[in-house]
Amino acid sequence: MFSVNDHNRDAWDELARQQVPLARPAGEKEFAKPQFIINPFGWVDFEVRGRKVLCLAAGGGKHSALFAAAGAETTVVDISPQMLDLDRKIASDRGFKINVVEASMDNLAVLPEAHFDLVVQPVSTCYVPSVGPVYREVARVTAPGGLYISQHKQPANLQASLRVSPLGYTLLEPYYRSGPLPPVPTGSALRESGTLEFMHRWDELLGGLCRAGFVIEDTFEPRHGDSAGAPGSFGHRCWFIPPYFAVKARRKTSAPVAKKIVLA
Numbered sequence: 001m002f003s004v005n006d007h008n009r010d011a012w013d014e015l016a017r018q019q020v021p022l023a024r025p026a027g028e029k030e031f032a033k034p035q036f037i038i039n040p041f042g043w044v045d046f047e048v049r050g051r052k053v054l055c056l057a058a059g060g061g062k063h064s065a066l067f068a069a070a071g072a073e074t075t076v077v078d079i080s081p082q083m084l085d086l087d088r089k090i091a092s093d094r095g096f097k098i099n100v101v102e103a104s105m106d107n108l109a110v111l112p113e114a115h116f117d118l119v120v121q122p123v124s125t126c127y128v129p130s131v132g133p134v135y136r137e138v139a140r141v142t143a144p145g146g147l148y149i150s151q152h153k154q155p156a157n158l159q160a161s162l163r164v165s166p167l168g169y170t171l172l173e174p175y176y177r178s179g180p181l182p183p184v185p186t187g188s189a190l191r192e193s194g195t196l197e198f199m200h201r202w203d204e205l206l207g208g209l210c211r212a213g214f215v216i217e218d219t220f221e222p223r224h225g226d227s228a229g230a231p232g233s234f235g236h237r238c239w240f241i242p243p244y245f246a247v248k249a250r251r252k253t254s255a256p257v258a259k260k261i262v263l264a
């Protein structure tokens, strides 16, 4: 039977074999300035040394290695064995202790409840059909008061054409849609070819966090736009369509989880 997770596992294994930029472990540059990866928005307001950190859907030997180097008790979860091999290799090369877990972000049953002080998730919710189960699982494993810092592809980024026409970028996909997005050609810096990607609406991305038991404390849109970029280039498209956003959410300590309003 067809499974999105099986498909994306194979696709990311292949991307890891190809050593695409997202599958490159931390090098000397990153170890010299780890804050660009472990605290890029200045939202981690405590010393990570000795704290329990989950790097979710973050295989590739970058996040896990830098948190481990900073003294955090580090776990990395990813669906791709090849991506996780990069975490294992850097841990062994540098003598770090990293707990490496092969699992899907929407089923973290192997991880204990209320355990992590910090969960960081690089852009990756686009690889699951529904973001709700991911948030519920993260809420379950995050300690009360713990932080969940995640990054996502903005809906418009996934709706719009990659190519520019004389009229600009075209809105190709409806906002209210389901199922995987059409495949993209190789070589796009905005999409990962071979993977199945899904668009999530703002209500799902932000409201979903609140309904899972988090309070949103801040958001950020990383700037990649280049007003002077050549039409069709990464910088030019990002000048018109912000590609990503980041959200800082804190696990509620006691209040009951809100229920979604269903209009009759």
Ligand SMILES: C[S@@+](CC[C@H](N)C(=O)[O-])C[C@H]1O[C@@H](n2cnc3c(N)ncnc32)[C@H](O)[C@@H]1O
Residues within 6 Å of the ligand: 005, 008, 009, 012, 021, 022, 023, 024, 056, 057, 058, 059, 060, 061, 062, 063, 077, 078, 079, 080, 083, 103, 104, 105, 106, 122, 123, 124, 127, 128
């Ligand atoms: C953008 S990469 C993130 C890490 C990357 N090393 C970096 O430098 O930011 C996205 C990751 O999500 C993983 N992934 C895709 N689907 C997943 C799923 N259902 N559960 C867990 N991880 C998944 C991929 O294997 C890939 O390693």
